[in-house]
Amino acid sequence: MTPHSARSIAAFCLVAGSLWVGCSHHNDPVAENLVPPAPGQGFQMKTGDFSVPAGVEEQDCYFFRVSDLARAGGLDPSKPVNLHRVQVVQRSGTHHMNIFRVRTIKGLDPAAGIVKNQNGTGECFKSPNWADWPLVANTQQGGTVDWTFPDGVVNKLNPPDHPDEWLMLQTHYVNATTQATPDAVGAVTVNFYTLPDEKVTAEIGTVFATKQSIRICEKNPTPTFSGTCQFNSPNPVTIIGANGHFHSRGREFDMFAWDGKATSTPPESQRFYQSLRWDDPPMAHSPDLSVQVPAHGGVWYTCAYQWLPPTPAVGCAGVNAYDQTKYMTPSDQLDCCYTFGGVVEQSEHCNAFVYYYPKQDNVNCN
Numbered sequence: 001m002t003p004h005s006a007r008s009i010a011a012f013c014l015v016a017g018s019l020w021v022g023c024s025h026h027n028d029p030v031a032e033n034l035v036p037p038a039p040g041q042g043f044q045m046k047t048g049d050f051s052v053p054a055g056v057e058e059q060d061c062y063f064f065r066v067s068d069l070a071r072a073g074g075l076d077p078s079k080p081v082n083l084h085r086v087q088v089v090q091r092s093g094t095h096h097m098n099i100f101r102v103r104t105i106k107g108l109d110p111a112a113g114i115v116k117n118q119n120g121t122g123e124c125f126k127s128p129n130w131a132d133w134p135l136v137a138n139t140q141q142g143g144t145v146d147w148t149f150p151d152g153v154v155n156k157l158n159p160p161d162h163p164d165e166w167l168m169l170q171t172h173y174v175n176a177t178t179q180a181t182p183d184a185v186g187a188v189t190v191n192f193y194t195l196p197d198e199k200v201t202a203e204i205g206t207v208f209a210t211k212q213s214i215r216i217c218e219k220n221p222t223p224t225f226s227g228t229c230q231f232n233s234p235n236p237v238t239i240i241g242a243n244g245h246f247h248s249r250g251r252e253f254d255m256f257a258w259d260g261k262a263t264s265t266p267p268e269s270q271r272f273y274q275s276l277r278w279d280d281p282p283m284a285h286s287p288d289l290s291v292q293v294p295a296h297g298g299v300w301y302t303c304a305y306q307w308l309p310p311t312p313a314v315g316c317a318g319v320n321a322y323d324q325t326k327y328m329t330p331s332d333q334l335d336c337c338y339t340f341g342g343v344v345e346q347s348e349h350c351n352a353f354v355y356y357y358p359k360q361d362n363v364n365c366n
Contacts, residue, residue: 034089034189036073042085042193043073045169050116052093052173052181055313057343059117059172061124063102063110066158066165075194082154082200085193086137088145093181095172095344096140096245097188098208100133101157102166110166120343124170127210127342135206136167137190138243138353140281147285148193150240152201153357157192174344177311178248179279204240205231205359210340211303211350216249217337218316221307225350229365230260230298233358237293240286241355242273247348249305249338250278255352257293258300266300285355293356298363303350310336314346322346 036044045064052058067077075081090097102110107123108130117124136155139145149155158165171188175181211227231237244253255273256266272291275281293299310319316336323329323339341347 034087034191037191037193039074041073042191043069043075045069045167045190045192047169047171047186047188049091049185049187052175052184052186054175054184057095057119057172057174057176057345058186059122059124059170059342061108061115062169062171063113064167064169065110066167069167069192070158080159081157081192082195082197083136083157083192084154084195085148085191086145087191087193088137088139089189090139090144090171091181091183091185091187093173093175093179093186094140094188095174095179096138096170097172098138098170099136099190100130100168100170100208101136101162102168103132103134108168110168120341120346125342130168130170133168135208135353138208139283140243140245145283147241147283149204150286150290150357152195152199153204153240154195154200154202155204155206156200172342176345177313178344202357203359204355204357205237205363207299207352207354207356207363207365209299209301209352209354209365211301212340214303214305214340214348214350215337216305216307216348217335218307219335222305224302224304226265226300226302227350227352227366228258228298228300229352229354229363230258230296231293231356231360232362232364233295233360235295236297237356237358237360239272239291239293239299239354239356240289241353242284242289243353244273244275244281244301244303245349245351245353246278246303246305247338247344248278249308249348250303250350251306252276252302252304253281253350254302255354256300257291258298259294260297262300265302299352299354301350301352305338305348307336307338311345319346
């Protein structure tokens with residue numbers, strides 16, 4: 001289903017016995033189209049193809065009403081949707097894809113339809129716009145995900161406390177120096193499969209944490225930054241999914257089970273996630289990942305970096321200008337520092353994505 005409509009995107013070529021349909025170029029599996037769930041079993045979201053010209057970072061936000069998606073998938077649009085399985089397929093060149101549940105409306109509004117932005121300019125690049133929007137699903141450059149949650153565990157969409165819920169699908173493609181988009185075309189297709197009410201035993205919770213105080217500078221080229229998220233649960237919780245995210249200066253991303261008390265990095269025995277690749281970080285999830293965190297515990301995550309000279313198109317002048325404009329850094333303290341921001345060529349990230357159950361209403365990240 002396209003945002004704000006149920007019209008078909010394209011004619012497909014069926015591959016017998018496969019999850020995928022489509023006729024793609026270069027045998028690129030992420031350029032094909034995903035077979036939607038059977039009626040009554042779930043629904044599909046699609047962006048369709050969009051252009052990503054050379055030298056451009058394209059970040060777009062698409063909005064979907066859950067009741068419209070449910071209706072198109074043969075489900076009762078007035079009832080909550082028990083999300084139990086997620087499939088995502090994307091064309092090559094994606095930097096990230098996140099799906100959030102819309103909450104406080106700031107610069108991004110479902111009424112605007114599709115919001116298309118480029119090179120760091122526009123509301124779809126401004127993270128405060130989705131500061132309190134819970135995460136639903138995410139992928140990164142590899143693009144494909146097929147994850148069924150543990151038996152009975154669901155993410156409940158369109159719940160009674162948020163009826164007529166909206167979702168935002170945010171897609172970021174890069175066709176520049178550090179990353180390229182083959183054929184200069186992006187596309188995202190997502191399937192959500194559901195579980196009947198009588199089979200539900202627990203609700204999933206999600207964490208999207210961002211360490212925004214990072215600075216990777218020419219004179220401090222190998223810094224490491226840490227953050228924590230505490231579940232504040234009186235009982236243990238189980239982590240079933242994890243993913244780290246940074247840009248091309250990132251060298252190592254680690255996550256640890258944390259007791260909620262320690263003030264230094266937990267021991268290696270508590271590490272449950274590691275990424276040594278910025279361009280295609282692994283997505284760890286059940287059944288291979290199942291980590292119990294003690295009562296009142298949480299997650300400790302670290303991001304380690306190696307400063308690199310900016311690309312010629314950006315230069316230290318561009319990095320300093322971003323630093324000064326966004327962070328009001330005095331001129332005599334500028335040091336070609338990559339700071340927190342969404343543009344791959346001139347800024348950095350330290351983002352942790354965590355999926356766990358049972359869901360907690362009191363999660364604090366620092």
